[in-house]
Amino acid sequence: MSLDGILDPSDENVHVWGPLGFPEDYEGADPVVYGHRDNGVVDGDGCVRPCVGMNRTYGIDTISHGLLTAMRFPDGRVFQSRK
Numbered sequence: 880m881s882l883d884g885i886l887d888p889s890d891e892n893v894h895v896w897g898p899l900g901f902p903e904d905y906e907g908a909d910p911v912v913y914g915h916r917d918n919g920v921v922d923g924d925g926c927v928r929p930c931v932g933m934n935r936t937y938g939i940d941t942i943s944h945g946l947l948t949a950m951r952f953p954d955g956r957v958f959q960s961r962k
Contacts, residue, residue, distance in 0.1 A: 902936035910935040912950060917943050929957060 887893035896915070898904075905911060918930040919941035927946050930938035937955075939948040947960040 902930075902932050902934070902938065905932070905934050905936050907935075910937065910952070912937045912939060914938070914940040916940050919944050919946075919948070927959070931955075 887899070902911065902913065902916075913936065916930075916938050917940050918938045920928045920930050921944065922928060927941045927944040927948075929941070929948055929950060930936075932938075937950055939950060941948040941959070945962040949958045950956065951958065
């Protein structure tokens with residue numbers, strides 16, 4: 880995986896750190912926790928959760944929803960601030 884930043888071809892104002900296609904295309908053996916993607920998931924009850932991929936990727940950027948999120952491993956427990 881490249882560690883170089885690149886411009887997003889769909890929006891020249893967006894600079895992406897890492898490869899395009901991450902996290903969806905990640906195929907590594909190790910779990911990866913990442914932020915700065917604004918991809919928290921809001922469930923039907925309005926609860927905000929990390930974006931957890933089947934490929935062991937964990938997006939914890941939920942600040943746009945007014946919450947700070949952290950995860951503990953190996954159990955995957957989620958900790959969040961109050962809104």
